[in-house]
Amino acid sequence: MVVGDVTTAVDVLILGAGPGGYAAAIRAAQLGRHVTIVEPGPIGGMCLNRGCIPLKALLSASERYQQMRSDDLTTMGLHAEAVSFDWATMQTWKQSVVERLSNGVRRLLAGNHVEVVTGIGWFINAQEVRVEGEYGTHRFKFEDCIVATGAETVPHNDKNVSTPEQILQLPQLPQRLGIVGNDYIALELATLFARLGVNVKLYSPTEHIIAGVEPAALRLVQAGLRKLGIEPMTLKHTTLASDDMPGVTTKKVVPNTNGLHLGGISMKLTENCGIAVNTMQQSSVPHIYAVGDCTGGQALASIAIKQGKVAAEVLAGQRVQFAPLVTPLVVHTTPELAAVGLTVEEATQAGYSVTIGRFPLAANGRASTLGADNGVAMVVAEKDNGAIVGVTLVGPHAGTLIGQATLGIEMGATLTDFTEILYAHPGLGETILESSEDALGKAIHLLTKH
Numbered sequence: 001m002v003v004g005d006v007t008t009a010v011d012v013l014i015l016g017a018g019p020g021g022y023a024a025a026i027r028a029a030q031l032g033r034h035v036t037i038v039e040p041g042p043i044g045g046m047c048l049n050r051g052c053i054p055l056k057a058l059l060s061a062s063e064r065y066q067q068m069r070s071d072d073l074t075t076m077g078l079h080a081e082a083v084s085f086d087w088a089t090m091q092t093w094k095q096s097v098v099e100r101l102s103n104g105v106r107r108l109l110a111g112n113h114v115e116v117v118t119g120i121g122w123f124i125n126a127q128e129v130r131v132e133g134e135y136g137t138h139r140f141k142f143e144d145c146i147v148a149t150g151a152e153t154v155p156h157n158d159k160n161v162s163t164p165e166q167i168l169q170l171p172q173l174p175q176r177l178g179i180v181g182n183d184y185i186a187l188e189l190a191t192l193f194a195r196l197g198v199n200v201k202l203y204s205p206t207e208h209i210i211a212g213v214e215p216a217a218l219r220l221v222q223a224g225l226r227k228l229g230i231e232p233m234t235l236k237h238t239t240l241a242s243d244d245m246p247g248v249t250t251k252k253v254v255p256n257t258n259g260l261h262l263g264g265i266s267m268k269l270t271e272n273c274g275i276a277v278n279t280m281q282q283s284s285v286p287h288i289y290a291v292g293d294c295t296g297g298q299a300l301a302s303i304a305i306k307q308g309k310v311a312a313e314v315l316a317g318q319r320v321q322f323a324p325l326v327t328p329l330v331v332h333t334t335p336e337l338a339a340v341g342l343t344v345e346e347a348t349q350a351g352y353s354v355t356i357g358r359f360p361l362a363a364n365g366r367a368s369t370l371g372a373d374n375g376v377a378m379v380v381a382e383k384d385n386g387a388i389v390g391v392t393l394v395g396p397h398a399g400t401l402i403g404q405a406t407l408g409i410e411m412g413a414t415l416t417d418f419t420e421i422l423y424a425h426p427g428l429g430e431t432i433l434e435s436s437e438d439a440l441g442k443a444i445h446l447l448t449k450h
């Protein structure tokens, strides 16, 4: 790349190489566009380097540790007397996972002939971006631009209170930790640290530890937290680190739009300072698109990736939109929780007349063979035509199984559709089958009244 205040004409310029930006880059390149992506930090953004992947890696390690110490192993005839863990090695392993995946994305970008420029970019006008990087500043004149600069958790004004990203990198485990939040990140952090013996206090700013989840499912998750020694409390005042307990808060995620000089190009923003977009991810400046957390919507990598692909396809001339009916929620607690669509209460409030099916994991053969039969599958369907409107799963691999339910809802599947296909046996998927059969009053492994 040429150094100095020279202008380089590029085809598609992408700001940010998180999941939204790199997915957009690869898809645009697949569709024949020439892509330049600008990123000041490591490839993969928040998700890969500081969020989803590090947290899930540590959760997996801590889950194995917890399982190896569990009484269930003895019941199965397994003995693992001297089980211990080493936080520093766990961190090293987590980092190796992050680096392997980040290098993989870098190779994919290179293989798709995407030019990666290290630096931070902002708009000079609606056609040009200035990038300041390790070799000074440079101007890029673009045909189309995709902004994918993400969002940041705002640091707390108390230095004893960390963001989730910071807490995942602690060199040493604290003895006690206060966590404030009522979302999946708060529940996963609480689970991770409590599994490793940290005395965790979980404070929810609202009555519920997470919103929009079936009460019966929530009770199972809450019982799991209690088993780890966590008694969730409602936070009345923000006095998190008052007694010298280190804290972490998952609240307040703000879009990274501040330094982009968007005012200079009259770009419309949302109330929370995200870039306002239409369903084709176009901003108010039509050849500038925005995807992922910088749009100020729900901060999820799954959404950023899909929006990135939609933006790339739109600017390659395809008629597509970002218009998912439902967004799956997955929480890696013990037991695992996954939900998609409406709860009974939400469906009723939305005016649906619903029928409900439930199936306990204790009655599922595969769950018993896994020694993990604490959980439930629940389906909510429209009474008159059986159309599925919501599914909640609690138990092993719930986060994977929810894919079938998501596909079902997106395709307008009915209870009959869910009961007519063949399910591998013994399989956890059969809990979706039997909860659907239960809604129809004909589950085989439940006693139903005639």
Ligand SMILES: Cc1cc2nc3c(=O)[nH]c(=O)nc-3n(C[C@H](O)[C@H](O)[C@H](O)COP(=O)(O)OP(=O)(O)OC[C@H]3O[C@@H](n4cnc5c(N)ncnc54)[C@H](O)[C@@H]3O)c2cc1C
Residues within 6 Å of the ligand: 015, 016, 017, 018, 019, 020, 021, 038, 039, 040, 041, 042, 044, 045, 046, 047, 048, 050, 051, 052, 053, 055, 119, 120, 121, 122, 148, 149, 150, 151, 164, 165, 185, 256, 259, 260, 291, 292, 293, 294, 298, 299, 300, 301, 302, 303, 304
């Ligand atoms: C602890 C934690 C756990 C999470 N777990 C999950 C999960 O399990 N599932 C899930 O779906 N989501 C999860 N998320 C959320 C997920 O990480 C984000 O929603 C996702 O990373 C958003 O992707 P993005 O591409 O929009 O932005 P980001 O991943 O934030 O990437 C934006 C990139 O833009 C770069 N950038 C910023 N400004 C500029 C600029 N001016 N010029 C050029 N580049 C710039 C940044 O350096 C960054 O690399 C988690 C988040 C956290 C914090």
